[in-house]
Amino acid sequence: MKKGVLLVNLGSPDSPDPKDVKKYLGEFLMDERVIDVPLWARTLLVKGIILNTRPKASAAAYKKIWWENGSPLIVLSEQLQERVQESVDYPVALAMRYGSMTIKKGLQELVDKGVDDVFLIPLYPQFAMATTETILVLAEQIRQDHFPNITMNSLPAFYNNPDYIEVLSNSIARHLKDKDYEHLLFSYHGVPERHIRKSDITKSHCKIDGSCCATPSPAHEFCYRHQCLEVTRLVAEKLGFAPGTYSTSFQSRLGFDPWLQPYTDRTIERLGKEGIKNMAIVTPAFVSDCLETLEEIAMEGEEIFHEMGGKEFTTIPCLNADMPWVNLLSKWITNWATSKKETV
Numbered sequence: 001m002k003k004g005v006l007l008v009n010l011g012s013p014d015s016p017d018p019k020d021v022k023k024y025l026g027e028f029l030m031d032e033r034v035i036d037v038p039l040w041a042r043t044l045l046v047k048g049i050i051l052n053t054r055p056k057a058s059a060a061a062y063k064k065i066w067w068e069n070g071s072p073l074i075v076l077s078e079q080l081q082e083r084v085q086e087s088v089d090y091p092v093a094l095a096m097r098y099g100s101m102t103i104k105k106g107l108q109e110l111v112d113k114g115v116d117d118v119f120l121i122p123l124y125p126q127f128a129m130a131t132t133e134t135i136l137v138l139a140e141q142i143r144q145d146h147f148p149n150i151t152m153n154s155l156p157a158f159y160n161n162p163d164y165i166e167v168l169s170n171s172i173a174r175h176l177k178d179k180d181y182e183h184l185l186f187s188y189h190g191v192p193e194r195h196i197r198k199s200d201i202t203k204s205h206c207k208i209d210g211s212c213c214a215t216p217s218p219a220h221e222f223c224y225r226h227q228c229l230e231v232t233r234l235v236a237e238k239l240g241f242a243p244g245t246y247s248t249s250f251q252s253r254l255g256f257d258p259w260l261q262p263y264t265d266r267t268i269e270r271l272g273k274e275g276i277k278n279m280a281i282v283t284p285a286f287v288s289d290c291l292e293t294l295e296e297i298a299m300e301g302e303e304i305f306h307e308m309g310g311k312e313f314t315t316i317p318c319l320n321a322d323m324p325w326v327n328l329l330s331k332w333i334t335n336w337a338t339s340k341k342e343t344v
């Protein structure tokens with residue numbers, strides 16, 4: 001069998017034009033694993049309300065971060081794909097869950113090169129229904145419908161993989177080397193609390209109050225909250241952070257349902273009010289810088305901090321196409337291709 005790799009990230013609009021943003025948001029938010037309410041309610045909410053208001057504001061935010069060669073998330077994912085391709089002997093393709101770089105096109109690209117054994121890599125360290133699960137479900141559907149003769153395996157969530165923690169910790173340490181910061185905030189993309197309960201395979205484990213997430217459980221294989229807290233804990237342990245000098249929060253909430261807390265914007269506000277003058281922020285739910293890191297954190301977050309009296313606000317870039325991250329992905333790919341079952 002000929003092996004190949006498909007890297008999959010979230011996706012971006014084709015341009016920061018409100019028309020393209022609306023098209024992208026329409027596909028994204030109509031995903032039943034993103035807005036997980038019955039179809040009639042989702043249609044009403046997304047097409048009747050959100051798409052009439054949000055695209056204009058989102059487009060303005062995208063315009064602030066858009067690069068000459070496109071969306072940062074796409075450009076950085078392409079750089080990652082190119083570097084991984086240079087490091088392994090198997091064809092490596094890139095696709096997005098939403099937008100024009102579809103998973104179908106990515107699989108077709110591999111099949112056209114003779115590939116019939118695919119290693120699917122969702123570019124998310126933590127499992128979430130709205131990210132990893134939606135990729136796995138759609139990719140399997142596309143395989144069955146269009147490429148029934150290929151086999152496909154996927155990389156599991158790698159949030160607690162020691163090599164990943166080392167790469168992330170080294171990146172954080174490198175960016176903070178000359179910084180005199182008082183507090184490091186680990187800000188993860190939020191999800192509605194309901195998503196955590198739905199992903200709980202034991203149906204009784206996740207309590208959201210924090211107590212469950214420190215208790216060993218099979219539910220943690222799919223508990224996004226647990227996996228985020230673990231990344232913070234493992235990095236803090238690796239870098240020897242003192243208690244109180246770091247914390248975890250969740251950003252980017254949408255709508256009125258309760259999302260995972262504490263919220264990032266309120267945490268930045270609180271840190272500023274408490275007299276922290278220099279803070280740093282890292283965003284380990286994203287492997288590529290994107291709207292949520294470059295605008296919501298690096299621009300809006302910094303503004304909130306300054307309004308609260310803060311002085312220096314350091315945003316640590318995502319792993320993007322850094323060579324230690326490229327080398328780690330290449331190692332996982334080689335392990336898979338040489339049939340070592342323990343890919344992470």
Ligand SMILES: C=CC1=C(C)c2cc3[nH]c(cc4nc(cc5[nH]c(cc1n2)c(C)c5CCC(=O)O)C(CCC(=O)O)=C4C)c(C)c3C=C
Nearest residue numbers: 010011012034058073128130131189191254285290291292
């Ligand atoms: C109910 C809505 C949303 C859920 C649940 C959600 C989960 C989720 N998202 C990411 C990663 C990214 N999200 C990005 C943008 C973005 N996310 C939502 C909504 C939900 N996300 C919206 C509406 C948007 C668009 C921007 C906006 O209007 O605010 C991005 C950036 C994309 C880019 O083009 O740069 C990423 C990346 C994760 C990891 C996640 C759950 C864990």
Ligand SMILES: [Fe+2]
Nearest residue numbers: 189190252292
């Ligand atoms: Fe999102």
Ligand SMILES: [Fe+2]
Nearest residue numbers: 212213223226
């Ligand atoms: Fe949990």
